[in-house]
Amino acid sequence: MTGRIHSIQSLAALDGPGVRFAVFFQGCNLRCGCCHNPDTWDIHGGHEASASELVEKAKRYKEYFGKEGGITLSGGEPLLQAEFAEEIFKLSKEAGINTCLDTSGSILNDSVKRLLNYTDRVLLDIKYTSDELYKKHVGCEMNKVLDFLAYLDESAIPVTLRQVIIPTLNASEDNIKRLTAIANAHKCVDGTELLPFKKMCGIKYENLGINFPFLALPEPDRETMARLNSLL
Ligand code: SF4
Numbered sequence: 001m002t003g004r005i006h007s008i009q010s011l012a013a014l015d016g017p018g019v020r021f022a023v024f025f026q027g028c029n030l031r032c033g034c035c036h037n038p039d040t041w042d043i044h045g046g047h048e049a050s051a052s053e054l055v056e057k058a059k060r061y062k063e064y065f066g067k068e069g070g071i072t073l074s075g076g077e078p079l080l081q082a083e084f085a086e087e088i089f090k091l092s093k094e095a096g097i098n099t100c101l102d103t104s105g106s107i108l109n110d111s112v113k114r115l116l117n118y119t120d121r122v123l124l125d126i127k128y129t130s131d132e133l134y135k136k137h138v139g140c141e142m143n144k145v146l147d148f149l150a151y152l153d154e155s156a157i158p159v160t161l162r163q164v165i166i167p168t169l170n171a172s173e174d175n176i177k178r179l180t181a182i183a184n185a186h187k188c189v190d191g192t193e194l195l196p197f198k199k200m201c202g203i204k205y206e207n208l209g210i211n212f213p214f215l216a217l218p219e220p221d222r223e224t225m226a227r228l229n230s231l232l
Helices: 051-059 078-094 110-116 131-137 142-154 173-184 202-208 222-230
Strands: 002-012 020-025 047-050 070-074 098-103 121-125 159-165 189-196
Touching: 002 051, 002 078, 020 051, 020 078, 047 051, 051 078, 070 078, 078 098, 078 110, 110 142, 121 142, 131 142, 159 173, 159 222, 173 189, 189 222
Parallel strands: 020 070, 070 098, 098 121, 121 159, 159 189
Antiparallel strands: 002 020, 002 047
């Protein structure tokens, strides 16, 4: 089976536990104002790759994975090509490779549920803790993500919640309290990570000739990140 991918990172350190072989899928159904990968949005972009070819490549790095590492599917949005993702995870499990899915959690259908049967961990990028901000700066209802999280809880799939911290939008104590409440309400959540908003991706928007909606927003300073992290 084949699908469309943007790129591969052979030894990724930031895309799940341990060292990981990360596959970035092409195509995204959302338009987050803070997105640092706008070049993954177009489902017709990127290039075609086969599930078996990707897993064969991942196998070459198995000795680096150790106990925690493995393969991560990220994007873009891997759930848009759930059957392709399922095939990659099935073959990975057959090869004894741990599987991790990095997603916005905005799609839940039968194909996604089948994919989750082969998923060892989900990195759930929960963008905001308010429906208003979700509708304005992501392009979907927050309930979709909460429904997805409820399904992960029912299925007992370990989840790391992740949120990009953006001054003026979610860099507040109230937001962290709401995020912590969401984490505490779901047994499947065993970690929460805050990531600082970065604007290095501005050049990608320029090259694509599209507007970077958050260009004028500041990046959070270290003190802000430390203060918010201490509240988790
Ligand atoms: S879900 Fe991810 S890839 Fe899609 S627009 Fe948002 S940040 Fe970008």
